[in-house]
Amino acid sequence: MSGVDAPKIVMMKEVLVCNIEQTNLVKFPTLSDTEDRDASQGGGSSGPMPRVLLAEDDPAVRSMLQATLERGGYEVVAVPNVRDALRCIATEKFDAVLSDLHMPKAGDGFTVVSAMRHTHPHAATLVLTGHPAIEEALAAIRFQADEILMKPIQPDSLREAIRAKLVKPVAHMPTTPESVASILEHGLSATIQYWMTLVEQDEELSSVPLSFEDRTGHLSNLIADLIFRLRLPRTAKADASASARQHGDLRRRQGYTAAMLVEESRILQVSIFNTLQNNLAKVDFSKLLLDEITIADEVHSQLKQAMLSYSTSVLTATGSRQHSPMNA
Secondary structure (H helix, E strand, C coil): CCCCCHHHHHHHCEEEEEECCCCEEEEEECHHHHHHHHHHHCCCCCCCCCEEEEECCCHHHHHHHHHHHHHCCCEEEEECCHHHHHHHHHHCCCCEEEEECCCCCCCHHHHHHHHHHHHCCCCEEEEEECCCCCHHHHHHHHCCCCEEEECCCCHHHHHHHHHHHHHCCCCCCCCCCECHHHHHHHCHHHHHHHHHHHHHCCHHHHCCCCCHHHHHCCHHHHHHHHHHHHCCCCCCCCCCCHHHHHHHHHHHHHCCCHHHHHHHHHHHHHHHHHHHHCCHHHECCCCHHHHHHHHHHHHHHHHHHHHHHHHHHHHHHHHHHHCCHHHC
16 A cells, blocks of 8 residues: 555545436545544534435435435435425424425426425525526526535535535525415416417417407406415315306307317416416415315316316207207
8 A cells, every 4th residue: 555645545435426417426435534524514513413405306316415414414304306395394394405406397496495495594595406507597596595506516515515504594584475375366467378378389279269358268267266265264165166167168159179178277277386386486385285285176176167067068059959940
């Protein structure tokens, strides 16, 4: 060993771990390399370990990051998706969150960071991204995240970034969260316009020539029924939507098929969630998951009512033709 210089000894002690998402090799120190640095990287040897929520959909990267943080003296709760992250944020306390930006959709990390900011305003928020070119996403996140970290990142740099945010936390102005019902109420026009854009891109739906009013006239009533239901107590039973039944009968007379009615309803749900996505900074995340369930259930209930009315109208029209004088 006498002929080997010091830098080569350090290199021999390192373990190479492949970051699959970026296909770059990240130098991962072994325990012997990190033991002497644990006290300065994490919360130190005394007191409870800082709790970090780690949100990363890639299993290999998630495991690597978790091991890196735990060796630095952090208690880590690792989750693979946004839904699990939101559940943890709503039920547990954390000192920091480290989230991938793409999980797998662009901007998923922004959802996690926004939830942490509203639920735990004093927690440090950090985002990992390997896509520096999407400036609009990064610009949006800067309003919420304390720091954006570029992949690949060295373990020491990652631990130090979190430690620095915990030692000198950034003061955040408190925000008043807004209910999903209120966001949908204020964003009604945007929801309808987005819905119309998607419908115009659908070859089958757009094949039926209708004016903007005839195409979208039902939406304000359906969304109003949804908003009413969102504001009901959780235990209250909502009445079936009369507006949805009227819509089903109208669409039959306008020449829609049953399949087109189903597709139109799917697009409505997509448009509603798009409005919420565009207003994440305002959302009351403590109720978001329950509200999402209510939205899905109400949209499906409205589709059922529309289909019942559509089917009844078809049977009535068929019966009328069979009993007409020309068929006697």
